[in-house]
Amino acid sequence: MTGLSLRILEAALKTYTSKPPQNVSIDEIAREAGVSKGTVFYHFKNKREFERCVFIYSIEKYFSWAYDELERKETEALKRTIKKSLKIAKENPRLMIFWYYVLEKELFSGDTEFAHKLYSQWFGLLSSLLKDMGVEKPEQTAIVLMAMLDGISIYSLFIPDLDIDEIGDLILEFVKGRCKR
Amino acid sequence: MTGLSLRILEAALKTYTSKPPQNVSIDEIAREAGVSKGTVFYHFKNKREFERCVFIYSIEKYFSWAYDELERKETEALKRTIKKSLKIAKENPRLMIFWYYVLEKELFSGDTEFAHKLYSQWFGLLSSLLKDMGVEKPEQTAIVLMAMLDGISIYSLFIPDLDIDEIGDLILEFVKGRCKR
Amino acid sequence: MTGLSLRILEAALKTYTSKPPQNVSIDEIAREAGVSKGTVFYHFKNKREFERCVFIYSIEKYFSWAYDELERKETEALKRTIKKSLKIAKENPRLMIFWYYVLEKELFSGDTEFAHKLYSQWFGLLSSLLKDMGVEKPEQTAIVLMAMLDGISIYSLFIPDLDIDEIGDLILEFVKGRCKR
């Protein structure tokens, strides 16, 4: 990963989160990055593959902290993770939009591998933490928990006055309610 | 709404659920409906508007039963609604994909009105039922409940062996746990 | 075949025979025809298919007379056909170039059907005539005869002072030599 690749990824992220992702062309990104169109295709196989890379890059950029949190396997860490995730989603609606844009492109095309691999790691970390917390059926609980978070992230796009703090509490209650006594 | 409009909508639904929605052109739908391309534009203002109509049409077709169920305001009705919704999502992945395709187009373009209006009615029905069930913060619970359902619908697209029956039970437990004693 | 299709074909033929065929773009042809690029793609599926149509069109234009001649099944008709064919090849080198450009694209891509079908009719007509003339192994003789003509057509491109009249006589002698007494 050379410096130029990074510059292109950064320019792409900026462009993809400044307008509807469907309308973003490679041309535009190249211009934003100050390189030629050919350079983008030199560093990335094609647009689809490129968008995947931008996606991964943005996950790293905005969510690498979550790995560390979840690996602590503490209830408090889970709490912080839920709250912070919702906050990021709320504060970066265009980032959310970009993420769903990429994910759905994968799902629409019938290729589930990318999404599967991506979520597997989160499901794994989360269910491991939940297990330690004494939650029953930790795997399924993890899935439902993340479904809540993703769903709320989407809803926050069109419910502007959504109080994510209270929503976060509701979600936490769900988790606690599933703890074995 | 003439018979021709219906024929076009039906053809569109068939086409949109038989391949990635991004790749569906008006041409193709017109061909499937046995009318000319011009006719589609005669009956519908433009593609965006048309897709909204197909969306509404498909909601009516697949989810009109849910209005009736939720209006009964019974715990059993809620239970059936959750289970049946998940089942429909699981059994019609291409329909889900089409729905998210339309919804995201709206959100991507920054137009939240369509989504807002669409969900408002469901939030209303649901929170009213939850209130009757004695659930605390029924509005927010309704939102989280639907977020779960939507999230799980998406996940079922790339987690093929998802046991939606058990998931449904987890979701119900969440609701019950929120009931005031 | 509307008038516009014909105008496009005519413009294409003009363009393809005025410069190296590899360098001809649909853009250029559309401009020459005075229509938009989209119109060309409306009338013809894609560039490959379009080039086949231009090819067929040019054969009709320059060689329809040969069908009539060969169907007469007379020695004199064969003589005239050979002489006239060589003359046309000699006088229209760019047309020859276009023909071989199309044919080879087909052969290069491994699709032999087009070439096969095209030549079959000529082989058929020719061998039938040769049979009537009392030539032995008329089918194979027809093939060799046409191979000569095609080969000479190509050679005339880079042997400018080729005396096609004398060459025609040599070819005729070959045919006569193969007549049963």
Place this chain on the structure above:
Amino acid sequence: MTGLSLRILEAALKTYTSKPPQNVSIDEIAREAGVSKGTVFYHFKNKREFERCVFIYSIEKYFSWAYDELERKETEALKRTIKKSLKIAKENPRLMIFWYYVLEKELFSGDTEFAHKLYSQWFGLLSSLLKDMGVEKPEQTAIVLMAMLDGISIYSLFIPDLDIDEIGDLILEFVKGRCKR
């Protein structure tokens, strides 16, 4: 001609005869040869020039025997040459395709010198032999003879069941028929 040049030429020949020549890029050849793209351009001026070199190289590789045969100036040698040429063409269709690809590029671009020079030597050898055999108009006979061979080589690409042995006999008869008594 260093060893590296040879390795590149060999890799090019392999690549050009394994897929449609139009689709072969310098990149691909460099990869096959295990060198960088820059190296190809270091050893060869440009792509056109490079393809000419590959062409020459392949002629040397597959047809150097023909020089020796034709120089013997014997009827039997001519016979063997015709038969063997047809056999090579039949057995190496992709090689034929590559040859015509290069030749036509030259002719298409209006540059006849390359083809002229290439064929001159063969015409010379052949007509000299034919003269010794007592053939009338040996130069023109040589041209027609080679036209036959080239034409048949092309035809064998799309007439898979062509009996090249019988065709060879027909061609030989043509030559014999032209011998002065």
Place this chain on the structure above:
DNA sequence: GATGAATGAGGATTCATTCAT
């Protein structure tokens, strides 16, 4: 009401070629 021919803007992708290292 219905048609379908015509449009033209827009975008991904390829690849020979250059040149600093």
Place this chain on the structure above:
DNA sequence: GATGAATGAATCCTCATTCAT
């Protein structure tokens, strides 16, 4: 001598939309 990153021109093709009939 060799490299490979960077370029940018070139081109096919798609498709929503319009409008004369």
